[in-house]
Amino acid sequence: MPxxxxxxxxxxxxxxxxxxxxxVKSNPFFxxxxxxxxxxxxxxxxxxxxxxxxxSWFNPNRLNMLIFLILFFAVIIYFIQRAKKGKSLFIRxxxxxxxxxxxxxxxxxxxxxxxxxxxIEDVNQIQTVAAxxxxxxxxxxxxxxxxxxFVPICRPFVVPVAEERVKEGYAAAGRPDAYNRDNVRxxxxxxxxYAAGVQGIMLxxxxxxxxxxxxxxxxxxxxxxxxxxxxxxxxxxxANIHQLPFFVVACDYTIIGEELFxxxxxxxxxxxLLGSLKGSDxxxxxxxxxxxxxxxxxxxGITQFTRWFFxx
Amino acid sequence: MRxxxxxxxxxxxxxxxxxxxxxxxxxxxxxxxxxxxxxIIVIAFAYxxxxxxxxxxxxxxxxxxxxxxxxxxxLVVSLFFMITVxxxxxIFGIRLGGIGEGTIFGWVYFHAQYPLQATMFSLLAFFIAxxxxxxxxxxxxxxxxxxxxxxLVMIGRVPVGESLWADFPDxxxxxxxxxxxAGKRAIMIGAALGAISTALKVLTGLERTYLGGE
Numbered sequence: 001m002p003x004x005x006x007x008x009x010x011x012x013x014x015x016x017x018x019x020x021x022x023x024v025k026s027n028p029f030f031x032x033x034x035x036x037x038x039x040x041x042x043x044x045x046x047x048x049x050x051x052x053x054x055x056s057w058f059n060p061n062r063l064n065m066l067i068f069l070i071l072f073f074a075v076i077i078y079f080i081q082r083a084k085k086g087k088s089l090f091i092r093x094x095x096x097x098x099x100x101x102x103x104x105x106x107x108x109x110x111x112x113x114x115x116x117x118x119x120i121e122d123v124n125q126i127q128t129v130a131a132x133x134x135x136x137x138x139x140x141x142x143x144x145x146x147x148x149x150f151v152p153i154c155r156p157f158v159v160p161v162a163e164e165r166v167k168e169g170y171a172a173a174g175r176p177d178a179y180n181r182d183n184v185r186x187x188x189x190x191x192x193x194y195a196a197g198v199q200g201i202m203l204x205x206x207x208x209x210x211x212x213x214x215x216x217x218x219x220x221x222x223x224x225x226x227x228x229x230x231x232x233x234x235x236x237x238x239a240n241i242h243q244l245p246f247f248v249v250a251c252d253y254t255i256i257g258e259e260l261f262x263x264x265x266x267x268x269x270x271x272x273l274l275g276s277l278k279g280s281d282x283x284x285x286x287x288x289x290x291x292x293x294x295x296x297x298x299x300x301g302i303t304q305f306t307r308w309f310f311x312x
Numbered sequence: 313m314r315x316x317x318x319x320x321x322x323x324x325x326x327x328x329x330x331x332x333x334x335x336x337x338x339x340x341x342x343x344x345x346x347x348x349x350x351x352i353i354v355i356a357f358a359y360x361x362x363x364x365x366x367x368x369x370x371x372x373x374x375x376x377x378x379x380x381x382x383x384x385x386x387l388v389v390s391l392f393f394m395i396t397v398x399x400x401x402x403i404f405g406i407r408l409g410g411i412g413e414g415t416i417f418g419w420v421y422f423h424a425q426y427p428l429q430a431t432m433f434s435l436l437a438f439f440i441a442x443x444x445x446x447x448x449x450x451x452x453x454x455x456x457x458x459x460x461x462x463x464l465v466m467i468g469r470v471p472v473g474e475s476l477w478a479d480f481p482d483x484x485x486x487x488x489x490x491x492x493x494a495g496k497r498a499i500m501i502g503a504a505l506g507a508i509s510t511a512l513k514v515l516t517g518l519e520r521t522y523l524g525g526e
Contacts, residue, residue, distance in 0.1 A: 053336035062334050069330070072505075076512055122355070126507045129514060133521050156362025157355055165521075182372060186365040190425070192432035204379075218436060225439040239503035241496055249447040257499040261506030264519060272518050280509040287501060 064308050076279030083275030091274060096235050096253035097266050100134075100211060103233040103252075104141045107208035113148035114138070115207035117198060117223060119214020119238070120154040120191055123161050126261075127239055131214035132158075132165050133264040134237075138211060139169020143178055150201055151184045154194045159186050195219035199226045212236040212251075213260060216243045224250030237263070319517040326515040366391065394420065461487065 053059055083089055107114045116138055118131035135151065142149040151166060153159050163184045170179040187197035199222060202210065210227040212220075213236070220236075220243040227234045228250050236247040237255025247254045255263070258280070265273035290309075297305045325347075332344045370384040397416040400409045411417045448459040467473040468484030477483075513519035 054338040057335055057337050057340075059334055059336045066334055069508075072508060073512060076509060080518070124351075126510050126514075130510060133519070136521055153362075153365075155358075156360075156365075157358040159358075159361050159365050164523075182369045184365075185369055186362040189362075190429065192429040193425075196432055218433065221439045221443060222432070222436060225443055239507065241499050241503070244499070245447075246443065249443045257503035258506035261503070261510045264510075264513075264521065268521075273513065276509050276513055276518065280505045283505050284502060287505075 062311075065311065072279075072283050075282050076276045079279040079282070080272050080275035083271035083278070086271070089271070089274045089278050091262070091266060091269075091277060094255065094259050094262065094266055096237060096255040096259065097263060099233070099235050099253040100138060100209075101141060103209035103211065103235055104138070104145055104147060106233055108145040108147045110208045112208035113150055113205055114142050114209045114211065115198075115201060115205075115227075115232075116149060116151045117210070117212040117214070118151065118153065118158060118162065119212075119216055120194060120219065121215040122155040123157050125215055127215040128155075128158060130260050130263060132161050134211075134213050134267070135162060136165040136169050136172075137263075137267045139166040140173045141169075143170040143173035143175045146175075146178065148180070149183055150205065150207065152187045152194070152198050152201060153185060154187060154191075155189065156186055159184065191217065191219055195222045198223055202226045202230050202232070206230055206232075208232055210234045210236075212238075212247070213255070213263075214238065215240055216247075221246040221250060227251075315520060315523055318523055319520060323515050323517065326511070363391070 079089075104114055116135055118135060119125075119128055121128050123129065123132070139149060149166065151162050153162055163181060166184055167176070167179050167181075170176050188194045198219075201207070202223070203226065207230075210223075210232045212223060212227075212234070216223075216236075216238050217240065220238070220240075224234060224236060224247055234251040235253045235255070236251040237260040238244065238247065239257050239260055241257065244254065244256060261280075262277050265277045294306045294309070297303075328347075329344070332340065335341075367388060370388050373379070373384045374381050374388070394417060397409070397420075398411050409415065411421075413422070444462075448455070448462060450456045450459050465484055465487060467476070468480045468487075473480040473484070510519065
């Protein structure tokens with residue numbers, strides 16, 4: 001089951017954020033951006049003075065966050081609507097995600113299992129939610145290839161979600177009978193007990209593909225190094241930047257930060273999800289512009305612009 | 313309805329927690345504090361699911377006398393032993409129950425589990441050494457840059473660095489605070505936007521695969 005073929009990822013420059021025939025003056029985004037920048041040249045109302053807000057219904061010092069959040073949501077919804085209308089959206093190739101299928105294929109050839117580690121945080125963490133989305137796709141893939149999949153879990157609340165995702169993946173592949181409930185295993189809540197348990201699975205069962213997605217801490221290098229010693233193909237992804245260097249060193253492919261959250265759109269290619277991805281990209285471009293503008297204005301001694309971005 | 317109701321609950325709770333950030337009124341904050349306590353209680357019940365999973369899988373292996381079955385017996389016995397000593401009451405004035413210091417539970421925790429965890433953590437030093445060895449092998453321009461920068465930072469962070477060049481520590485601080493931090497923050501901003509975007513998709517029900525039962 002190909003995740004996405006390179007042919008489908010051809011750059012369509014006229015389908016980027018704005019079509020080539022876009023009239024800058026008539027584009028609503030440029031209008032909003034212009035108004036936003038004009039607004040920012042007004043002095044910030046944020047005071048951060050020590051005052052009792054326990055009887056207030058709005059914290060005025062968080063006005064900047066509210067404006068950013070509304071704008072960000074508006075941008076995402078705009079792109080989702082655009083995608084719903086059938087506009088094709090380009091998404092760049094993410095080598096790490098393409099490598100998942102390669103790793104599962106290699107495990108099948110070698111007759112060895114696949115290990116999926118969804119991080120050590122609970123399901124209320126957005127990285128764990130992202131890991132669960134990837135798990136569903138991986139489960140479908142291993143069901144297609146008829147390869148065993150082990151999912152060791154650190155938090156009990158993740159167990160039913162992971163069981164459901166794996167079961168659904170097998171059902172989607174048309175092989176619900178192949179689903180083995182015992183392969184989704186709760187190990188321990190304790191970080192290093194969990195790490196020891198996963199290392200044990202790596203050394204005893206010798207999985208050929210180790211897929212590690214989610215939130216990791218000190219155990220990241222222990223898992224990745226043990227996987228390296230067993231000779232497995234390793235693909236890891238996390239948004240915890242302090243653990244990224246360890247994964248980069250010890251894994252074959254690393255999915256860095258935001259790429260983890262792009263996975264569901266990348267794998268499903270569903271227009272609505274691709275639209276939200278595009279919205280995030282535009283928000284990032286705006287932030288880069290604001291950072292550059294702020295740096296220039298601060299250098300020139302104009303400080304009211306940067307005061308809009310102070311956070312209490 | 314199996315999917316609509318969870319999505320509606322997710323939307324209402326998610327939006328209300330976003331609003332909590334902007335509403336400092338004490339009445340509102342107390343409501344959210346109560347909801348948080350509910351969440352803790354619900355999460356505590358999830359441990360039953362974890363224990364059930366653990367017991368089911370290991371008891372299957374013990375029944376079949378599968379691989380490493382004696383270790384599974386130790387695991388299941390230890391699990392129920394710790395639960396039992398954690399909840400039983402004191403007998404004849406002897407302090408047996410509870411989970412604090414001076415209890416059986418506390419003794420096992422501090423004299424068995426704690427040292428075992430410390431042992432696991434200390435292994436990290438060796439894993440870092442082996443990973444660093446591979447990372448610093450100079451094969452490409454980027455690897456060379458990484459190795460040279462790492463060596464400079466290591467020298468600059470120890471007294472010999474300052475004795476070689478008085479401004480060495482300041483130079484290292486510049487490396488850490490300017491190029492290193494810039495790269496780090498770029499990843500952080502991207503990840504934060506990705507997280508907000510995913511949260512929005514989950515709240516609005518666009519991303520519903522995590523619910524299962526498609």
